[in-house]
Amino acid sequence: EAGVAQSPRYKIIEKRQSVAFWCNPISGHATLYWYQQILGQGPKLLIQFQNNGVVDDSQLPKDRFSAERLKGVDSTLKIQPAKLEDSAVYLCASSPQGLSTYEQYFGPGTRLTVT
Amino acid sequence: AQSVAQPEDQVNVAEGNPLTVKCTYSVSGNPYLFWYVQYPNRGLQFLLKYITGDNLVKGSYGFEAEFNKSQTSFHLKKPSALVSDSALYFCAVDGGGSYIPTxxxxxxxxxxP
Incomplete structure (x- = not known):
């Protein structure tokens, strides 16, 4: 079974520029998550999709961050414009439905550096 | 609001000795508890979970964790540590099965060694 794919793996941009990250979850996983992991901290949930609908985006800075999940499969996360404090690793995870199978499968992450 | 505390930033143990990584939580509703491990430059990997049933759960790589409702804890344990166990360990909680873990x-x- 293929894992969660993310691209790019690394990205360096200047502040005020825009950037986009892509995620392809495990086939058949209904739930998709985007997390922000700042160095020395645990992952912080930005947005959760169930199929192609948003379940929770309460911690997404909506003035600069946006995300979509196309046809309930792939997802993109965009930052526009970027700030220095957005430097972090952005993790995508997916999960099947059902409590008995409830666990998250994480991609390798995208390390963003904003200069 | 749900929360998780991992009171130790770092745990040091000699190879072959038992290890414990502590986790306490706060939720309203039944807790769903998870441990994940992160190796350098890699994403998080699932180790084990408690959803319901036996308080002692066994997971990957010889790890186990004990759910203690009265102490609101879910400590990760292994009887004999390996050098290859060196990594970053994350505890997560989901209160009530919302599929939104913290x-x-x-x-x-x-x-x-």
């Missing part, structure tokens, strides 16, 4: 800050486990 992660702790992580504990760095260092196993010395």
């Amino acid at each position: 992660f702790g800050r992580g504990t760095s486990l260092i196993v010395h």
Whole structure:
């Protein structure tokens, strides 16, 4: 079974520029998550999709961050414009439905550096 | 609001000795508890979970964790540590099965040869 794919793996941009990250979850996983992991901290949930609908985006800075999940499969996360404090690793995870199978499968992450 | 505390930033243990990584939580509703491990430059990997049933759950790589409702704890344990266990460990909680877990800050486990 293929894992969660993310691209790019690394990205360096200047502040005020825009950037986009892509995620392809495990086939058949209904739930998709985007997390922000700042160095020395645990992952912080930005947005959760169930199929192609948003379940929770309460911690997404909506003035600069946006995300979509196309046809309930792939997802993109965009930052526009970027700030220095957005430097972090952005993790995508997916999960099947059902409590008995409830666990998250994480991609390798995208390390963003904003200069 | 749900929360997780991992009180130790770092745990040091000698190879072959037992290890414990601590986690306490706060939720309203039944807790769903998870441990994940993160190796350098890699994404998080699932280790084990408690959803319901036996308080002692066994997971990957010989790890186990004990759910203690009265102490609101879910400590990760292994009887005999390996150098290869050295990594960052994260505890996570989901209160009531919302599928929205909250992660702790992580504990760095260092196993010395």
